[in-house]
Amino acid sequence: MTAGSEARGYASSMLHRIAADISDREHVSLGDLIHRLGASGFGLALIALALPAMIPIPGPFGMVTGSCLVLIACQMLIGYHRLVLPRFLADRHVTANGVKSVIMRALPWVKRLEAMVREGRWRSLTGRSSHMLVGIPVLLLAVVLALPIPFGNIGPVASLLVIGLSLVARDGLALMLGLVLSLATFIWTGVLIFAGAQIATYLASFFV
Template sequence: MSDGQSPEGRPPETSTGSEATADACRNPASALLDDFLSHDHGERIALGDLMGILGDRAFGALLLLLSIPNVLPVPGLSTVTGLPMILIGAQMLMGLDRPWLPRRVAAATVDRDAFLRVVKRAHPTIDRLERHLRPRLPALTDGTAERLLGLAVIVLAAVLALPIVFGNQPPAFAIALIALGLIEKDGAFVAAGLAAGLVAIAIVAAVVLGLGQAAVLMFHKIFG
């Protein structure tokens, strides 16, 4: 390699800064989905299996996979995916290095075909988002910031797990943005996720308030 070129025949560090950055930050999230889709799954996918597929990848990867079925969404998955995300947020808040799930939670399963179908649907969108991802605003992704993000994930995942019609998509979208920001160390996406989270909480609060007011009116009509 005396000519200073890579095995592919091009200099390893001589591409333009924008191209190098794009190539560097496009692989992780899309590769995560590719690895998951190419895995030999059983008839049902246990949450513990997700941990095995992800290997030593960090919190963002697992949060992304768990949030996707709620963004699109897949009916019936908000609770089974919301609880693990609450646990993951708690582990981030405690400063753990990698996520883990208790045995009973890890044993929970989801339908393989439905899960794979929704991940395939999300893949093109993740590809498009990756074009805008790059390492920036590190103060929002590292150290203390990551621990504080755990608290945000706990709140959003708790809202997501509530049995509210159309109430799981907004917080799931916010978690997905935060997850992408963690995977790619992109503080701008983390900030966007936090902003989306505030909007999601406001939306769900408005829905809950509206349902409460409707219930009160109905009660008065029936018993008043």
């Protein structure tokens, strides 16, 4: 197997391993999950935390992962090399079956996106300084994910997955694609908010 193919399959392999490791447990802490991601930096963390928003399931996943995404963005902006969770988040527990369900249902999508990345392509664009700049769109994507917009999670999740995979493989071209997707997501979210406000105003006019 070539180095490039290893890079493209690393994220899905790691997620599959996590699902297998926690299969015999009832609950797992968020700190444990982040620790299991290993030394892959922020890329795998972005992927792992974006997945629950792609597949709606019962539980506090949205609130917890949304908080962690904001934390990731802030630490990227500061220039951290690795995600560090505060105690109140690290000790937060979620159901292991819920985590496993999210991972197994999302793996096919992650594998499809992995086919797009190439290890080391335009590597210079994925250095530490770029991580700090990427923190800005990641923060905005986390905010968009928190908004109660119907079908509004598709764009942010896709953007975060591509950005995360690009950071894992150090693929600068994929990173640029992720940033373009982020820009498109922000524009589309603005359109949805504007349209929703117009519809709400129109409906309210009937009750005035």
